[in-house]
Amino acid sequence: MSLKRNILASYATQIYVTLIGILILPMYLKYMGAEAYGLVGFFTMLQAWFNLLDLGLTPTVARETARFRGGALDALSYRRLLRALQVIFLAIAIFGAVLMFGFSGLIANRWLNAQTLPLAEIQLCLQLMAGGVALRWMSGFYRGCISGSERLVWLGGFNAFVATLRFVGVLPVLILIGPSPTIFFSYQLLVALIELFGLVAKSQSLFPAIQPDQIIGWSIRSLFIPIRSVLQFSLTIAFTTSAWVLVTQTDKLVLSKFLPLVEYGYFTLAVLAASGVTMVGGPISSALMPRMARLQAEGDAAGLLHLYRKATQIVAVIAIPASLVLAFFAEQVLWVWTGDAIAAAQAAPVLRLYALGNGFLAIAAFPYYLQFAKGDLVLHVRANVMYILLLLPTLIWATWVHGAKGAGYTWLILNALYFFVVPLLVHRRFHKGLHRLWLGKDLLPIFFACSLSAWMLSFFSFSSHSRFFEFLQLISLGLGTFIFGVIAIFLARTARKIIAKKMIDRVKAV
Structure with a gap:
């Protein structure tokens, strides 16, 4: 793919997604009210904090995919690394979703300070958030595969499509069905599912084929060995990511309590x-x-x-x-x-x-x-x-x-x-x-x-x-x-x- 086209596609997508998010969010305030909009802000903050669990894995996926395309890895080694990373991503997604689902009642009762929204509705919203955040987390793995393959034009178009669904598509739903936060987060969960399916389908088409006699494997040894080679790079990136999340999101977490x-x-x-x-x-x-x-x-x-x-x-x-x-x-x-x-x-x-x-x-x-x-x-x-x-x-x-x-x-x-x-x-x-x-x-x-x-x-x-x-x-x-x-x-x-x-x-x- 042309480097110039990839750069232009990335910039165009970034500008579009940023602008559409900024321009549409006040509409949520209008239709849902300030208190429900506070839940939207809490949802955004949760997605950022979930990145603390990344441990540098998402950039590692993109980097190793690029290295495979450059000839530094053979197809079998690359597929084994992908499987190991998939298992880690899935485990973290399940852990995060279960943890938040389990603590949803405590967060609704003890952490968030609602005045008009029923606690039962807030708890349900938090449970829907747990599913949405976990699905979007899994999408990061497949997005890394696609970006590492330099399919940035396709990825840019898909990201713009998903952003349109996420930010704009929810407005008719809120107007026609009802402006409740439960409906909003149910819709966001559905969009996260569509996003994941689309990225999985594209990634699968980019995975290299291996010989019939070659086995990727599911043993602990076959999953651990590929990770060991990229561990140092992942941890270096993890520190930078964690520091940025702590710097930019701590205020939002603390204020959500106070x-x-x-x-x-x-x-x-x-x-x-x-x-x-x-x-x-x-x-x-x-x-x-x-x-x-x-x-x-x-x-x-x-x-x-x-x-x-x-x-x-x-x-x-x-x-x-x-x-x-x-x-x-x-x-x-x-x-x-x-x-x-x-x-x-x-x-x-x-x-x-x-x-x-x-x-x-x-x-x-x-x-x-x-x-x-x-x-x-x-x-x-x-x-x-x-x-x-x-x-x-x-x-x-x-x-x-x-x-x-x-x-x-x-x-x-x-x-x-x-x-x-x-x-x-x-x-x-x-x-x-x-x-x-x-x-x-x-x-x-x-x-x-x-x-x-x-x-x-x-x-x-x-x-x-x-x-x-x-x-x-x-x-x-x-x-x-x-x-x-x-x-x-x-x-x-x-x-x-x-x-x-x-x-x-x-x-x-x-």
């Missing part, structure tokens, strides 16, 4: 809106990391640093305006998005904090790309361990005392702290003098220009009774802040050239 479901629904809405800031860096990082690794391998240190700094500016000039617009105009953004004035007022304070925190996070990711290119992730691992050790107790205390706002302040402060400390250490380790250029010349002009423009625009009244006109006004604000950031880049470059020329002229005059 907040009433209605408030948890508003919190979920705010976090989802703020996630738009971090999405800016996704496409950039996918293209940036392999290119930086190649430049490092070629010994082109100057090219590596040039690309690193330019990419930082590209993300900054998009992420900083996005986070500032969401922070300064949080309530207007939420009202335009949901059409619900109450939800907008409730979620706006949390959105402001998470948007600013995500702005720091989007830019603080760049030192990781530099470490990845250098092949040295020691600082990244240590920084994440320290971050988690700070996050967990601080978040629990702040949430207990201040609720969702406490979680927002924790997210903002810790991400700001990470931004000011970790890049400094990384830059000092690999390129002395880089941090002054990266922070002072590449980022600060953009930050000051965008902050000043957003602050000035916040004094103007943009009130409107039309969501469409309010949307146009917000787009204008975002574009204006973005343009200020771009201008700041060019002005900073021009100013540096003028100052440098004057200094050279003075030296010559002496």
Whole structure:
């Protein structure tokens, strides 16, 4: 398959799935109510926490499939590895589903704080969630087989189809049958089943045939030996995945205990809106990391640093305006998005904090790309361990005392702290003098220009009774802040050239 087609298909699918999820979710709030929407947020959080059980297996499936296609594995060894991984995936799926099914009553009674939904209905929803999460977990195995086979065009189309079923297809069901959470999660379970069947069928068609006299085997020995060779890689990936889940999902888990479901629904809405800031860096990082690794391998240190700094500016000039617009105009953004004035007022304070925190996070990711290119992730691992050790107790205390706002302040402060400390250490380790250029010349002009423009625009009244006109006004604000950031880049470059020329002229005059 063409690499270009695969990349385009992946980007198109990612954009479509992300947009459809963001645009449709407020409809759930409208038809199901805030408390039931809180259950939807809890369901999303559960799927993320289930990734802790992944142990790096999903990336391993894709990697070993790619290695087989490259000739590093023969068909029998590959099929034996697939069977061993299938058994592990199935065992984890059953374990997770049974565990959640068994504790559904306890979670409904002791963990979630429902006010209007009957406990029996919540327990049934949790049991349906258990089945849906387990089925989607199994789908990850077959998705890894397909992506490792580089059938990304087919996979992108299938993912878009499933996302349409999951997000859009449920709306007619809620309208025609009833807007109860039980119906919603029953439908999601059905979609997860359809997704699994589709991926299994495609994967089976890609599995290589083996000779009739060759036996894959079901013995413990035949299942364990193939896993042993990929264990180190899986555990390395597992740490990164686990750290990311702990960093991004702990607040949601803690708040699901401390907040009433209605408030948890508003919190979920705010976090989802703020996630738009971090999405800016996704496409950039996918293209940036392999290119930086190649430049490092070629010994082109100057090219590596040039690309690193330019990419930082590209993300900054998009992420900083996005986070500032969401922070300064949080309530207007939420009202335009949901059409619900109450939800907008409730979620706006949390959105402001998470948007600013995500702005720091989007830019603080760049030192990781530099470490990845250098092949040295020691600082990244240590920084994440320290971050988690700070996050967990601080978040629990702040949430207990201040609720969702406490979680927002924790997210903002810790991400700001990470931004000011970790890049400094990384830059000092690999390129002395880089941090002054990266922070002072590449980022600060953009930050000051965008902050000043957003602050000035916040004094103007943009009130409107039309969501469409309010949307146009917000787009204008975002574009204006973005343009200020771009201008700041060019002005900073021009100013540096003028100052440098004057200094050279003075030296010559002496």
